[in-house]
Amino acid sequence: MPGRIQATLSGVTRVAVLTSGGVDSSVALCRLAETHRGRLTAFYIKIWLEDELAFMGSCPWEEDLELVRAVCASLSVPLEVVSLQREYLEQVVGYALSELRAGRTPSPDVLCNRRIKFAAFLDRVGRDFEVVASGHYARTEVRSGRTHLLRGADPVKDQTYFLSQLDQTQLERCLFPIGHLHKAEVRAEALERGLVNAGRPDSQGICFLGRVPYDAFIAHHLGERPGDIVEAGSGAVLGRHRGYWFHTVGQRRGLGLSGGPWYVVGKDVEGNRVLVAHASELERHRHRSLTVPRPHWIADPPSRTRLEVRIRHGERTTPCTLSEGAGGALELELEDGDAGIAPGQFAVLYDGQECLGGGAIG
Secondary structure, eight states, X not given: OHHHHHHHTXXXXXXXXXXXXXXXXHHHHHHHHHHHTTSEEEEEEEOOOHHHHGGGSOOHHHHHHHHHHHHHHXXXXXXXXXEOHHHHIIIIIHHHHHHHHTTOOOOXXXXXXXXXXXXXXXXXXXXXXXXXXXXXXXXXXXXXXXXEEEEOSSTTTOOHXXXXXXXXXXXXXXXXXXXXXXXXXXXXXXXXXXXXXXXXXXXXSOTTTTTSOHHHHHHHHHOOOOEEEEETTTOOEEEEESOGGGOOTTOOTTOOOSSOOEEEEEEETTTTEEEEEEGGGGGGGOEEEXXXXXXXXXXXXXXOSEEEXXXXXXXXXXXXXXXXXXXXXXXXXXXXXXXXXXXXXXXXEEETTEEEEEEEOO
């Protein structure tokens, strides 16, 4: 392990390590501290919007920061807290609310990495650090002067989907010390090192919400706009919804309909309707083609037209065929249909182990 990181950091004098209070970033920090003590500064990025959301629930950032401080103290690594709340509100929360209002499905964690962790943070402190390390399950490889993003060794925890919008100037400064490990190995190492957060569960949901219910956050910003839940095809009204922005394509739970299971297959924004289909009819609503209007490539555009695509974070990928559409758009033809494809989701493309990039679905 020391050889792997030592080779990556050869000649580097200062490393910024992003810490969150979780076990992954803590183990990443421990590994770096073994070989680069004196060259590390840990950073906790404060994005929690406590002033705005405190009335909805408890503030998890205080607990997170307490754990970060404990880990850093045990390693004698200096810690700094950087507040990027304003940037996060404008560039990530604003984007998410705009997408929801338009009837689309946002991916705030993708934008958080591109605009906050490896952009606004670098703008704030980047001039003092050559490398930014994090606990992401991902790997990098330099070939012919270009930095390529590779899947994490753990196929279940792989986080390249969330890193798929990084560019070369960002990725070439990234270091992922645990990307070659499986989660079970990280947990075991945290226990062996006696880390205070070794048994802490993985965070779930959107990072800035903490323990605030997602629907409560949406209602606070967008309010409610009751409308009909309609069966796609027949047009039969099956129930009512509080606002189409509370629902997303592919959703099954929370519809309050009898005789199911029912799935959301579309939204009529103008008519304020949520369209659903019964599980027995879901096959008819599988999409086998999609368009990415503005594709982003991490290193270089793909040289092959036969690749794999990931529509949402998770282990599953689908074989697909690429073609060029109008205005530089990317057309994808899927080998297997998917009834959960929604405008705004990110389609992320892979060539074997390499994450090539992708973009929001039109």
